[in-house]
Amino acid sequence: MEPRIAGEWEVSTWLNAPADTRLEDYRGKVVVALAFQMLCPGCAQLAIPQFRKLHESIRHPKLAVLGLHTVFEHHGAMGKEALEAFAHEYRLQFPIAIDRPQGDSVPVTMERYAMQGTPTVLLIDGEGRLRMQHFGHLPDLELGLPLGALLG
Amino acid sequence: MEPRIAGEWEVSTWLNAPADTRLEDYRGKVVVALAFQMLCPGCAQLAIPQFRKLHESIRHPKLAVLGLHTVFEHHGAMGKEALEAFAHEYRLQFPIAIDRPQGDSVPVTMERYAMQGTPTVLLIDGEGRLRMQHFGHLPDLELGLPLGALLG
Amino acid sequence: MEPRIAGEWEVSTWLNAPADTRLEDYRGKVVVALAFQMLCPGCAQLAIPQFRKLHESIRHPKLAVLGLHTVFEHHGAMGKEALEAFAHEYRLQFPIAIDRPQGDSVPVTMERYAMQGTPTVLLIDGEGRLRMQHFGHLPDLELGLPLGALLG
């Protein structure tokens, strides 16, 4: 079984990175990415602090920590300005893409990846292949083992 | 030293309660109240889950659990619709007052109570007297002891 | 319904208190006591840290924090010398009574109180009446509320 290349993200813009950043730009890095919604309790209480810890304490030259804001409900309350306030308050400094909205429905990237909800954790290897896609918070040990395997 | 009567809250409306609800309506109850902002991490991660637990698991006829949304920053991201989405996602069913805004400044009740920030915990006894006002999350034991003393 | 007086403890000796200390000596105080075994995981991981916190951080003139070592299994591994090592390592400075053994069976006080196992939490009011006896670890909020009510 061969893992497929992770599809390019379709986004409207980025926080903490240039607006034209592409997932492909991270080829050569191991990417650990969090698809989240700022008003999802499991994201704010568990996954977001974990990703902040990954970004701040794991100093590995091959590691890239990314966020993907996949708003599929309460669109009016989770726009770009609200996300910026959230990122400011939670002191998030890793790049966060905003998944391209499709009206009040599921945004484009979330749909293409067939994500079931938030949080969803993605692991992408240095060749850009999607090695893990997990719906729900992953405890540190269960995230650390496959991530460590990719970082080598 | 005599504790003073807790000043009436000046609010624009309530969630989970009629819009004309007054703090005074809870006279006779022991009130434990949380002044919070929905985008404050210490609120979403610590204080809000604690107050949800207080409301859901402490079945005491004299206890009233209340929230007070005291927005003093990022006003555009924490309006009524956003708070409703937040309360829905965090499954908050206790009454939550929205502190009356004063432009982009500190809202009225927060200013009158001279609160330092969020979260702030208030304890009000059955006679309406303010018995405790604490800035920052209160661990369960430190909240349980004075609350138990008031409930008797 | 009237709570009964908590029966005097039948002990072989005490740590951190004179050997002839009696429960009755604490009349006038609110007693929160932990019946435990040093090799019981729920004791070492949850209840013992909670009681150390009660003893160290709740400075209330009416509060007495006590331990009762109720060994009902693995008697060879939980004698006085072992308990002293345990209390030293866990930095326990509150008085700990050693329940009087009855061969390899349940010790005397544990039997008289009909305790189901360890940990067991006891709350005794200033008149010496047993106000709560709870088998299993009590979360901080559930312990703080009734303890606060007794401390007033």
Added chain:
Amino acid sequence: MEPRIAGEWEVSTWLNAPADTRLEDYRGKVVVALAFQMLCPGCAQLAIPQFRKLHESIRHPKLAVLGLHTVFEHHGAMGKEALEAFAHEYRLQFPIAIDRPQGDSVPVTMERYAMQGTPTVLLIDGEGRLRMQHFGHLPDLELGLPLGALLG
């Protein structure tokens, strides 16, 4: 820099494994080992639950989880019978070696590895080389990353 081969453990016996088991028997496996004392709070509260979780939930054919009981204080309270009671109560089913005592001093293996205290975490690769020796509890993420790298 080349990591050295992990020195053979000098032990008096094993729990959950034949008495003549040798560290060398695990050549070909990735070994994660915990040097601990049963009465050390950081061991009982943090490291032991983590190793139990490693043993029970990480089903990897190349992984071996081991314990090493390195008693350097309170020798009278942490003999073999006491350790058996501890392992029974904490439901530890991975192999645990008992480091060979040297009177009331530091036991042989602990001395040879120059361990600073307990808990100490060891990581040994499939060729028997010591890849990590860490004094103190390692949070799950910090253990998972290097362990994942060895498991590949």
